[in-house]
Amino acid sequence: MSTLEPTAAPRPLVEPTPGQDKDEAIYLHLHTAIFEAHLTPGTRLPEDALSRSFGVSRTIIRKVLQRLGHEGLVEIRPNRGAVVGEPSVDESREVFATRKILECGAMAEVIMRATEADLKALAAIVAQEDAAQKDGDRPAAIRLSGEFHVRLAEITANGILARTVSALVARSSLIIATYGSPISTSCRHSEHTEIITLIRAGKTEAAAAWMAEHLDRVESGFAYSENAPKPPGLEEILQRVAPRVPRKRLL
Ligand SMILES: [Zn+2]
Structure with a gap:
């Protein structure tokens, strides 16, 4: 699972064309990135990284992500934020x-x-x-x-x-x-x-x-299989671990 890297300095990625809202320009940018599979399913879309990348408030980013969510391109998961949709x-x-x-x-x-x-x-x-x-x-x-x-x-x-x-x-x-x-x-x-x-x-x-x-x-033409294992989450990894009783220290 890849994650968007935050950019070092605020540098707007998009400039709206005349008559176009900034949120519309950001929406189109992200829509294309997902639709053309530059951003692949499961990629996390953190609001703070996106707001830095696009040079806008998190409120605008949230609005755009919700719109992409309604269109089925993005899944918004409680407490985990938005990710690019992963169809089963x-x-x-x-x-x-x-x-x-x-x-x-x-x-x-x-x-x-x-x-x-x-x-x-x-x-x-x-x-x-x-x-x-x-x-x-x-x-x-x-x-x-x-x-x-x-x-x-x-x-x-x-x-x-x-x-x-x-x-x-x-x-x-x-x-x-x-x-x-x-x-x-x-x-x-x-x-x-x-x-x-x-x-x-x-x-x-x-x-x-x-x-x-x-x-x-x-x-x-699709290889329909969910065999490709997803990287396990932290909780899953911790559940696999059988805790060992530490050896008694001699000194
Ligand atoms: Zn066709």
């Missing part, structure tokens, strides 16, 4: 099962509403994904593959559906970081191209079936 195997399976229900179920609506501009936007994301994979830029490839699924859900114009898919995609980035192979990314861009082709052809059933197949393939 059961939860990961549930995330992908839910994504299948929603993203396949949305396909009829997507096909009904998709405009030429929507399809172009999807194709542009796939092209960027392709470039990121060629450059070996795994963080960008993970982010873009997630973006493809979120953009697709947005075509439905159903805000609740789009926000739910977006939260599940964010959680999926933690699943990829936890169980994915270091060389794989989340989706194969050629499979995304196939989805666009089926949407363009208006083939609802085939598009839904292909989406299910696609999400199954992504999931089949």
